[in-house]
Amino acid sequence: MNASAQDLRPLTETAESILGAGPSAEGVWDAAAWAALEESGLTTIDVPESLGGGGGTLREAAEVVRVAGARAVRVPIAEAALVGAWLLGAAGLPVPSGPLTAALDSAGLTADASGALTGTVRRVPYARIASSVVLLADGPSGPVVVVVDPSTAAVSEGTNLAGEPRDDLVLDGVSPTAAAAVEPAVAAELALRGALSRVVLAAGAGQTALDLVLRHVSEREQFGRPIAKFQAVQQLVAELAGEVASVTLSAEAALLATASGDASYAATSVAAARVVSADASTRIAAIAHQLVAGIGVTREHALHRSTTRLWAWRDEGGTEGFWADRLAARAVDPSAPPLWQQVVGI
Amino acid sequence: MDITYPPEAEAFRERVRAFLGENLPAGWTGLGALAEEEREQFRESWRRTLAEHQMLAVSWPKEYGGAGLSLVEQVVLAEEFARAGAPQGSENDGFGIGMLGNTLIHLGTEEQKKHYLPRILSGEQRWCQGYSEPDAGSDLAGIRTSAVLDGDEWVINGQKTWTSSGHLADHIFVLARTDPSAAKHKGITFLLVPMDQPGVEVRPIVNMAGYALFNEVFFTDARTASHEVVGGVNDGWRTAMALLGFERGVGATTDAIRFRGDLDRLVALARERGLTEDPRIRERLAWCHSRVEVMRYRGLISLSRLLNGGRPGPEASISKVIWSEFAQAYTELAIEILGPEALAPTGQATGGLLQMPEAGTENSPLSWVETFMSARAGTIYAGSSQIQRNIIGEQLLGLPKEPRLDAGPFRDLAGSRG
Numbered sequence: 001m002n003a004s005a006q007d008l009r010p011l012t013e014t015a016e017s018i019l020g021a022g023p024s025a026e027g028v029w030d031a032a033a034w035a036a037l038e039e040s041g042l043t044t045i046d047v048p049e050s051l052g053g054g055g056g057t058l059r060e061a062a063e064v065v066r067v068a069g070a071r072a073v074r075v076p077i078a079e080a081a082l083v084g085a086w087l088l089g090a091a092g093l094p095v096p097s098g099p100l101t102a103a104l105d106s107a108g109l110t111a112d113a114s115g116a117l118t119g120t121v122r123r124v125p126y127a128r129i130a131s132s133v134v135l136l137a138d139g140p141s142g143p144v145v146v147v148v149d150p151s152t153a154a155v156s157e158g159t160n161l162a163g164e165p166r167d168d169l170v171l172d173g174v175s176p177t178a179a180a181a182v183e184p185a186v187a188a189e190l191a192l193r194g195a196l197s198r199v200v201l202a203a204g205a206g207q208t209a210l211d212l213v214l215r216h217v218s219e220r221e222q223f224g225r226p227i228a229k230f231q232a233v234q235q236l237v238a239e240l241a242g243e244v245a246s247v248t249l250s251a252e253a254a255l256l257a258t259a260s261g262d263a264s265y266a267a268t269s270v271a272a273a274r275v276v277s278a279d280a281s282t283r284i285a286a287i288a289h290q291l292v293a294g295i296g297v298t299r300e301h302a303l304h305r306s307t308t309r310l311w312a313w314r315d316e317g318g319t320e321g322f323w324a325d326r327l328a329a330r331a332v333d334p335s336a337p338p339l340w341q342q343v344v345g346i
Numbered sequence: 347m348d349i350t351y352p353p354e355a356e357a358f359r360e361r362v363r364a365f366l367g368e369n370l371p372a373g374w375t376g377l378g379a380l381a382e383e384e385r386e387q388f389r390e391s392w393r394r395t396l397a398e399h400q401m402l403a404v405s406w407p408k409e410y411g412g413a414g415l416s417l418v419e420q421v422v423l424a425e426e427f428a429r430a431g432a433p434q435g436s437e438n439d440g441f442g443i444g445m446l447g448n449t450l451i452h453l454g455t456e457e458q459k460k461h462y463l464p465r466i467l468s469g470e471q472r473w474c475q476g477y478s479e480p481d482a483g484s485d486l487a488g489i490r491t492s493a494v495l496d497g498d499e500w501v502i503n504g505q506k507t508w509t510s511s512g513h514l515a516d517h518i519f520v521l522a523r524t525d526p527s528a529a530k531h532k533g534i535t536f537l538l539v540p541m542d543q544p545g546v547e548v549r550p551i552v553n554m555a556g557y558a559l560f561n562e563v564f565f566t567d568a569r570t571a572s573h574e575v576v577g578g579v580n581d582g583w584r585t586a587m588a589l590l591g592f593e594r595g596v597g598a599t600t601d602a603i604r605f606r607g608d609l610d611r612l613v614a615l616a617r618e619r620g621l622t623e624d625p626r627i628r629e630r631l632a633w634c635h636s637r638v639e640v641m642r643y644r645g646l647i648s649l650s651r652l653l654n655g656g657r658p659g660p661e662a663s664i665s666k667v668i669w670s671e672f673a674q675a676y677t678e679l680a681i682e683i684l685g686p687e688a689l690a691p692t693g694q695a696t697g698g699l700l701q702m703p704e705a706g707t708e709n710s711p712l713s714w715v716e717t718f719m720s721a722r723a724g725t726i727y728a729g730s731s732q733i734q735r736n737i738i739g740e741q742l743l744g745l746p747k748e749p750r751l752d753a754g755p756f757r758d759l760a761g762s763r764g
């Protein structure tokens with residue numbers, strides 16, 4: 001069993017105090033937040049101490065990511081902590097210092113016998129500002145975890161609908177700054193890690209949307225009373241809270257399953273969590289905008305920082321359809337454990 | 347049920363087709379196909395052409411600059427314009443023609459009709475809607491902007507907000523409180539106000555997609571002549587509601603036409619992505635199609651009601667809920683069809699929009715993502731979905747009303763500063 005909610009509280013508070021009270025300011029990225037996270041060791045919580053990490057748990061690493069999701073912080077913490085650091089750990093490579101990111105999917109990237117990397121990696125979060133990008137390449141004898149300095153690749157800038165950098169990296173015979181072969185299973189786990197990172201972020205963003213809505217409906221008055229007094233509003237708020245709870249719970253379940261080391265249990269739980277959180281994200285954003293109404297669709301109001309992220313994150317690391325197919329395939333696979341066992345993890 | 351239009355409407359269709367054939371540039375596919383800087387220019391000159399040929403408000407009486415035809419011809423025109431990808435007017439026409447003009451025809455004085463309707467059509471005046479205020483959204487009758495008579499002029503003070511296209515307008519219709527000692531709905535007057543005066547200040551509001559499409563409008567001792575009242579002093583609530591009926595209801599006759607073209611774009615998108623075999627996508631496309639059909643039938647119901655001399659009433663709320671919730675569902679489907687392409691969307695932008703992209707816009711991921719975002723607002727403006735459902739429940743179904751907390755003089759209401 002992982003750390004209980006009780007044990008997490010000091011960490012939550014630390015992360016919250018580092019990341020500030022409100023959502024982070026506009027701009028491409030928040031260098032100060034990254035520096036503070038890195039300095040406090042929050043970017044490498046569950047990396048073994050032997051590799052320079054904190055030796056903590058996955059749940060703890062995820063807690064910082066959840067807070068970052070809630071605060072809409074413009075740093076690649078989800079990529080660094082839940083994907084990059086994990087890949088490096090699996091490869092026995094130390095975590096480099098400086099802004100670190102990872103591709104959720106680097107299919108098509110190959111390493112030749114000399115280790116030189118070729119291929120295009122799409123939509124790498126914050127690649128343009130990172131000093132190191134962790135990627136998984138297809139080597140001559142299996143998968144290789146590599147660290148790339150993005151200045152040695154061509155970076156073509158893009159953004160998601162929340163304005164977060166999602167840059168394409170074109171590598172043409174690039175030499176990695178570090179590389180190590182890993183087990184073939186790492187490739188499948190990478191997809192799960194990427195998906196997991198989005199569920200954890202969404203749990204944070206969903207909670208913030210709920211908090212903003214709760215405050216708004218109790219403060220905003222129409223027809224001589226707070227709009228929270230209207231049953232139509234109450235029902236929408238209740239539905240919203242239910243959706244946020246299902247993302248949060250599915251994230252917890254997926255984290256437990258991933259930490260259990262049981263690959264099949266993890267695969268089912270993460271896929272289920274991605275489907276749940278994708279559906280819920282759309283609904284959360286829709287309800288929140290409906291209730292905050294006019295002021296909520298403005299740039300000035302904080303709501304869009306959470307809702308545009310929910311929209312953007314819901315399909316990153318594999319679309320909802322992709323994960324629904326995966327889940328269905330597992331459910332009907334005669335060689336997999338019965339579905340009930342997969343669901344409850346026994 | 348086979349719906350056919352009367353022969354005179356079909357004859358008009360031929361006229362419209364001929365007009366479009368003669369006046370649209372060769373190879374025209376829509377405004378969206380033009381470079382961004384050319385669009386405004388085309389829109390302006392095209393609007394002038396429409397005005398010259400009485401194609402802007404064909405159902406308005408001839409003496410006010412209309413074509414003296416019926417709403418059937420208006421619908422036929424919408425069909426043909428949609429087919430050709432031709433814009434029907436400019437950004438402020440929804441307010442000037444669709445809302446204010448139609449309201450004036452029903453409730454305006456003869457002088458007002460003679461003065462305003464031709465100017466709205468010629469483009470001399472561009473209108474916007476000054477209803478909402480920071481404290482009066484759903485509770486529109488809670489407006490506090492005040493107007494006080496000073497000799498033969500109203501002196502207006504207060505603030506409006508969310509004023510769409512207000513930065514492009516030179517006139518605004520304003521709901522103002524003229525008798526704070528009367529009950530909330532009783533002391534309101536509907537005023538026509540020129541914006542080109544020192545007492546009116548327009549400040550843009552940027553939306554979450556980064557576009558400045560709506561505004562705050564501040565009134566500081568702004569003035570308008572005492573006769574610029576539609577529907578009677580302190581009787582503006584009735585006018586306001588009639589106008590809202592047009593805002594929600596007149597579009598209903600052409601909603602299906604507007605969405606049909608855009609749905610075709612979505613089907614094309616699914617086809618390009620090789621997703622037309624995917625049962626999940628097929629099911630949702632089929633749902634979209636059936637919703638557009640529902641809009642078509644609703645449109646016919648509205649049309650026959652309007653042709654029989656009625657004004658859009660509470661039933662307009664049904665159409666409003668249907669189109670605005672449809673717009674959200676089908677743009678969500680677009681995002682699903684785009685899949686990873688929606689994640690860092692590229693291609694042609696819409697340039698900012700309240701509803702659907704212009705005909706001829708590239709079927710790009712960015713255009714869909716922007717349409718998806720703007721569709722969020724559809725269930726908020728012109729009365730939120732919750733308010734529409736309250737209207738349906740209370741006024742169409744006769745269900746009990748929410749208890750009122752706002753009886754008595756407006757100035758005594760809790761929280762009211764006015």
Ligand SMILES: Cc1cc2nc3c(=O)[nH]c(=O)nc-3n(C[C@H](O)[C@H](O)[C@H](O)COP(=O)(O)OP(=O)(O)OC[C@H]3O[C@@H](n4cnc5c(N)ncnc54)[C@H](O)[C@@H]3O)c2cc1C
Binds near residue numbers: 293295731733748
């Ligand atoms: C893009 C856009 C363009 C606009 N353009 C214009 C314009 O040109 N001119 C203009 O005057 N206004 C315009 N508006 C304003 C629009 O009319 C208001 O936003 C709308 O009336 C809702 O008011 P509000 O935003 O203050 O929300 P609120 O009234 O504060 O509502 C908040 C939430 O409470 C719910 N609610 C409120 N009362 C009740 C109730 N009694 N029962 C159940 N639920 C309730 C609402 O449904 C909503 O979900 C525009 C708005 C938008 C978003």
